[in-house]
Amino acid sequence: MSKTASTFIAKSTIKAANLDHRRKINFNISRYNAVVPAGKAQFHDLMIARKKAKNTKWNAIEKLDVMLETFEKNISARGTKVIWAETAEEALTEIGKICKAKNCKTLVKSKSMVTEEIHLNKFLAKHNIESVETDLGEYIQQLDDEPPYHIVTPAMHKSKEDVAKLFTEKLNAPGNLSPQQLTQFAREKLRKKYVEAEVGVTGANFLIADTGSISVTENEGNARLSSAFPKTHIVVAGIEKVIPSINDLALFLPLLATFGTGQRLTVYNTIISGPKQKNETDGPEEMYVILLDNGRTNLLANPKTREALYCIRCGACLNACPVYKNIGGHSYDTTYSGPIGSVITPHLKNLKAYKHLSYASSLCGNCTEVCPVRINLHELLLENRHESVVEGDASVAERVAWKLWKQASLNRGMMNMSNGKTKNKVVNSMFKGWAKHRSDLHFSEKTFNEMWKGMKKKS
Numbered sequence: 001m002s003k004t005a006s007t008f009i010a011k012s013t014i015k016a017a018n019l020d021h022r023r024k025i026n027f028n029i030s031r032y033n034a035v036v037p038a039g040k041a042q043f044h045d046l047m048i049a050r051k052k053a054k055n056t057k058w059n060a061i062e063k064l065d066v067m068l069e070t071f072e073k074n075i076s077a078r079g080t081k082v083i084w085a086e087t088a089e090e091a092l093t094e095i096g097k098i099c100k101a102k103n104c105k106t107l108v109k110s111k112s113m114v115t116e117e118i119h120l121n122k123f124l125a126k127h128n129i130e131s132v133e134t135d136l137g138e139y140i141q142q143l144d145d146e147p148p149y150h151i152v153t154p155a156m157h158k159s160k161e162d163v164a165k166l167f168t169e170k171l172n173a174p175g176n177l178s179p180q181q182l183t184q185f186a187r188e189k190l191r192k193k194y195v196e197a198e199v200g201v202t203g204a205n206f207l208i209a210d211t212g213s214i215s216v217t218e219n220e221g222n223a224r225l226s227s228a229f230p231k232t233h234i235v236v237a238g239i240e241k242v243i244p245s246i247n248d249l250a251l252f253l254p255l256l257a258t259f260g261t262g263q264r265l266t267v268y269n270t271i272i273s274g275p276k277q278k279n280e281t282d283g284p285e286e287m288y289v290i291l292l293d294n295g296r297t298n299l300l301a302n303p304k305t306r307e308a309l310y311c312i313r314c315g316a317c318l319n320a321c322p323v324y325k326n327i328g329g330h331s332y333d334t335t336y337s338g339p340i341g342s343v344i345t346p347h348l349k350n351l352k353a354y355k356h357l358s359y360a361s362s363l364c365g366n367c368t369e370v371c372p373v374r375i376n377l378h379e380l381l382l383e384n385r386h387e388s389v390v391e392g393d394a395s396v397a398e399r400v401a402w403k404l405w406k407q408a409s410l411n412r413g414m415m416n417m418s419n420g421k422t423k424n425k426v427v428n429s430m431f432k433g434w435a436k437h438r439s440d441l442h443f444s445e446k447t448f449n450e451m452w453k454g455m456k457k458k459s
Contacts, residue, residue, distance in 0.1 A: 005356035013329035035262030057310035074212025078274030089117035110223035112203030134222035149329035152315035200230035233284035295348035317367035339367035358384035
């Protein structure tokens with residue numbers, strides 16, 4: 001068993017037994033579930049909308065090279081410098097160069113999972129650059145020295161009392177502040193940072209090929225401030241974020257809002273097509289877009305797993321997953337948690353080290369059911385398991401056990417050979433790991449075939 005798998009099992013074992021954690025998660029997800037139907041009501045035919053979104057992403061991913069080159073050409077025409085980064089290290093090096101050239105001491109950053117993926121804040125800290133998370137959830141997590149717990153709601157696992165206590169300890173805030181007071185307190189701390197910062201960093205929800213623009217959708221307006229106030233704006237985005245046309249936003253923005261937070265549309269939807277132009281008074285003087293691969297072409301290379309690149313990072317599959325709701329986001333020990341994280345992380349990092357995530361699923365299919373772009377997540381989890389076995393990552397004992405199981409299952413005589421007690425003894429001794437946190441498997445005294453024959457004799 002890999003070290004990452006051992007860590008996952010240890011963390012998930014502890015968290016699954018934490019009833020207070022489960023109460024907080026169930027409360028927050030229940031609020032999400034209560035509002036999603038209202039968001040869905042805006043669609044005349046939701047299934048057709050989802051199918052169209054999937055087809056649009058299919059088109060973008062199948063022509064990814066052309067789409068990205070078109071995006072680069074169009075956004076470069078307005079003065080943006082596009083940088084291609086094959087790895088996280090390359091992306092960090094380029095960001096470091098830009099910050100050094102701008103003599104950056106303070107950097108404001110809006111919520112971006114891809115910058116969490118490359119561990120940007122740790123990199124900047126090593127270079128004595130203050131990196132300030134400006135979205136409230138990310139700011140809370142940064143104060144607590146924790147990674148995001150959820151793709152969309154980073155501090156979902158914290159109650160308002162937890163946040164109030166944290167603000168008192170870290171920011172000397174008065175005790176027992178209400179959520180509104182906590183938000184206002186954070187706003188007062190953060191506002192001056194926008195003016196002080198030399199560089200602003202955001203992600204991109206979508207890269208628009210035909211106009212050469214980035215689309216950012218948010219509820220707090222901090223991405224808009226982070227991109228407009230500093231003189232230099234850096235966008236870090238995964239290559240899979242590209243969509244063919246600006247007209248596609250009319251479909252994707254409502255879908256993302258509905259499945260992400262239950263809204264009809266998020267509060268701030270910004271389209272940025274480059275730095276400040278000659279006839280403009282607002283915006284950054286310079287803009288950079290870093291297009292990150294970091295293992296995404298591993299997914300692209302396999303026609304089956306390629307579908308995972310359709311993800312628009314709404315987080316719906318996390319909220320629907322019974323495993324995620326019990327073990328929480330931090331148990332995964334990865335940037336992307338839940339079903340989508342279990343699918344993509346083994347390809348973004350290392351299949352052998354992270355194959356355990358593909359087994360951390362009930363395969364109930366609820367993740368597939370709620371995905372706005374209809375990614376077959378539970379089938380991709382099975383594909384990951386298949387790839388892992390093909391590459392020889394399964395142990396000898398595991399391969400022998402499943403071979404014996406297959407032979408027995410395909411042989412009616414062997415299936416009927418022994419009674420339930422014998423089968424229970426054999427199977428439970430073979431799959432000891434299964435019963436560690438579950439009750440033993442119990443087989444019927446007779447197989448269905450034997451019971452059927454008995455019924456026929458009686459009749």
